[in-house]
Amino acid sequence: MSADATTVTAGDAALLRVEHLTIRFGGLIAVDDLSFAAQDREITALIGPNGAGKTTVFNCLTGFYKPSVGRFVLNLADGPRYLERMEGFDIARAGVARTFQNIRLFTGMSVLENLLAAQHNKLMRASFFALAGLLNLRSYRRAEAEAVELARYWLDRIGLSDRADINAGNLPYGDQRRLEIARAMCIEPVLLCLDEPAAGLNVRESAELNALLAYIRDEHRIALLLIEHDMSVVMEISDHVVVLDYGKQISAGSPAEVRKDPAVIRAYLGEEEDAELPPIIEKDLGEGS
Amino acid sequence: MAYFLQQLINGITLGAIYGLIAIGYTMVYGIIGMINFAHGEIYMIGAFISVICFTALGLLGITWVPLALLIVLVIAMVFTAVYGWTVERIAYRPLRGSSRLAPLISAIGMSIFLQNDVQLLQGARIKPLQPVIEGGFILTEMDGFAVHLGYIQIFIVFLTVVLMALFSVFIARTDIGRAQRACEQDRTMAGLLGVNVDRTISLAFVMGAALAAVAGTMVVLYYGVVHFYIGFLAGIKAFTAAVLGGIGSLPGAMLGGLLIGLIEVFWSAYFTIEYKDVAAYSILVLVLIFRPTGLLGKPEVEKV
Numbered sequence: 029m030s031a032d033a034t035t036v037t038a039g040d041a042a043l044l045r046v047e048h049l050t051i052r053f054g055g056l057i058a059v060d061d062l063s064f065a066a067q068d069r070e071i072t073a074l075i076g077p078n079g080a081g082k083t084t085v086f087n088c089l090t091g092f093y094k095p096s097v098g099r100f101v102l103n104l105a106d107g108p109r110y111l112e113r114m115e116g117f118d119i120a121r122a123g124v125a126r127t128f129q130n131i132r133l134f135t136g137m138s139v140l141e142n143l144l145a146a147q148h149n150k151l152m153r154a155s156f157f158a159l160a161g162l163l164n165l166r167s168y169r170r171a172e173a174e175a176v177e178l179a180r181y182w183l184d185r186i187g188l189s190d191r192a193d194i195n196a197g198n199l200p201y202g203d204q205r206r207l208e209i210a211r212a213m214c215i216e217p218v219l220l221c222l223d224e225p226a227a228g229l230n231v232r233e234s235a236e237l238n239a240l241l242a243y244i245r246d247e248h249r250i251a252l253l254l255i256e257h258d259m260s261v262v263m264e265i266s267d268h269v270v271v272l273d274y275g276k277q278i279s280a281g282s283p284a285e286v287r288k289d290p291a292v293i294r295a296y297l298g299e300e301e302d303a304e305l306p307p308i309i310e311k312d313l314g315e316g317s
Numbered sequence: 318m319a320y321f322l323q324q325l326i327n328g329i330t331l332g333a334i335y336g337l338i339a340i341g342y343t344m345v346y347g348i349i350g351m352i353n354f355a356h357g358e359i360y361m362i363g364a365f366i367s368v369i370c371f372t373a374l375g376l377l378g379i380t381w382v383p384l385a386l387l388i389v390l391v392i393a394m395v396f397t398a399v400y401g402w403t404v405e406r407i408a409y410r411p412l413r414g415s416s417r418l419a420p421l422i423s424a425i426g427m428s429i430f431l432q433n434d435v436q437l438l439q440g441a442r443i444k445p446l447q448p449v450i451e452g453g454f455i456l457t458e459m460d461g462f463a464v465h466l467g468y469i470q471i472f473i474v475f476l477t478v479v480l481m482a483l484f485s486v487f488i489a490r491t492d493i494g495r496a497q498r499a500c501e502q503d504r505t506m507a508g509l510l511g512v513n514v515d516r517t518i519s520l521a522f523v524m525g526a527a528l529a530a531v532a533g534t535m536v537v538l539y540y541g542v543v544h545f546y547i548g549f550l551a552g553i554k555a556f557t558a559a560v561l562g563g564i565g566s567l568p569g570a571m572l573g574g575l576l577i578g579l580i581e582v583f584w585s586a587y588f589t590i591e592y593k594d595v596a597a598y599s600i601l602v603l604v605l606i607f608r609p610t611g612l613l614g615k616p617e618v619e620k621v
Binding site (some may be wrong): 120 | 492493495496498499501502503506507509510511512
C-alpha cells in the first residue's frame, strides 16, 4: 500500500477520492482495491500496461457500471456526492466530464452545435424546460447568448473559431480531439476525465494538447484525470501519477518517483508478453467470489 | 388530364396525413433505433378523441368552426401525447438495454391492448361525424370532368405544411431539438454531457404522438368516419412511408408520406382500388430490397 492514496480520511479535501474500488465481472477482477485521489488544479495520470483496468475505472466513474466494492466521493462546495449511486447524466451535472479513447463527436452537427449540446442542461433550466424557449423570452435569449459565448471562448482556445459552422465530422483528426475536450469543458466540470487524449496525435498536436491541458488546469483550476500511454504527455504535464497493473495499484507519486519505481519498470518492461493480455484480468474463480 | 389533376389533389391530401404519422415513426426510430408499433393506435386514439370532442363541442354550442377546430386539435394533441408518453414508459423504458426483440413485442402488445381498449370503450361500430368543413371550389372543368378542391383538402395540406415547417425549425434550432439530435447520434455521449436521455426519448414519443393526433383529427374531418381498426392500416402505411423516405430522416418521412399517398391514390384511380394496399406494401418490399436506407436516408455507418 503506497503513498498518500490509501490514507484518505473523511477530512481529506481532495476533489475526487476513489476508495477501495473493486470491479468484478463474474469471476474476473478487473480492478482490485484501488484507492487514489485527484486534487483540484492538478493533473492526475492513470497509467499502466494494456489491460491494467484504467478504462474500466473511468467507465465505473462515469456510471457505466457499478463498483462491486468501494466508492467515488466527489467533494463539492455544497457537500460530497457519491458518484457510484448516480445516473450518468446526474454525474455529468455534478461536474464530471469525460472523453473516450475513440472520438465521439456528434458528427452530424456543426462544431458550434457540439459545444452547445453540452450546455443543454443549463439552457433547459434557463428556459423553464423549453417553455421560455418556445416563447422566445428574453431570459432564454440571454442564456443562449451566454452559451454561445462560452462555446466561442473554447473555440478560441482550441483555435477553431473560424470553423464554428462546419460539420464536426469534417475536421482533421487532431482538431476533433481538441474539440472533444472543449465540448467536455462546456459542461463546466469540476473534474475532467480524459481517456488517452493524445492517441493518434503527431508530435506538434501532442504539444498543443499539453498546452491546452495545462491551461485548463491553471486557468480553470479544475482537476484533470488522465489515462495515457504517451509517456511524453504523462511525464511532462502530470502532477501525480497512479500506476495500475492487473487492476492493482503498483505505484503512485510524482512522475519522477514513478519512473524510478522498480515495480513500474517491471510492469512495463519485464513482462512484455503478459502486457499483451486481454483487458480483463483472469483471476482464480475462488478468489473472485 | 382533369382526372389526373383530381387524383393529384387527393393524393397530396392523403400523403400529408401519412407524412404526419410517419414523423412519429421516424423520430422514435432515430433516437432508439426501434419501431414504435403502437404508433398507429396512437393515431387512431387521436381520431377518436377528436370525434368525441367535436360532438361535445356541438352539445356545448360551440359551432364556430375555427374555434372548434382549435379546441379539438389542442385537446387531441394533449391526450394522445399522454398516450405516447405512457406507451414509452410501459412498453419501452423497462426494456431498455434488453434485446431488440423485447420492446418490439411489448409494443405490438401495447398496440393490441389499445385497439381492444378502444373497441370495448367505444364499441366496434363505425363512428360517423357530421362534416365540419364543407364545400370547396371547382378548379377547372375539362372534358366534362370538374376538378374539385375541397376546403378540407386545403386545410389539411396547409396545416400539415405549417406543422412540418414548425417542427423542422424546432428540431434544427431549439435546444431541445439539439438534444434530440445529439441523442440520435450517440445516446451515451449525450448522457455524459448532462442530457437527460430518458426524458429526451419520452419527448420523441410525445411529439410524434401529438403529430399523429393532428393526422387523426384530419382523417376524421376528411372521411367523416372512424373505428377502432384504422390505426393498423394507417400505421403500416405511414411506417412504409418512413422507410421509403429513409427511416430516421425527418424530410424523408415527409417525402415518403407524400409518395405513399400519391401511389395509393393513383393506383386506385388507374388500376384497381382493391389492390391499393398491395401497391403500398409492394413499395415497402421493393425499397427494403433495393434501397434499404430509403430515398433520403444515410447509409448505416458501422460504429467503431
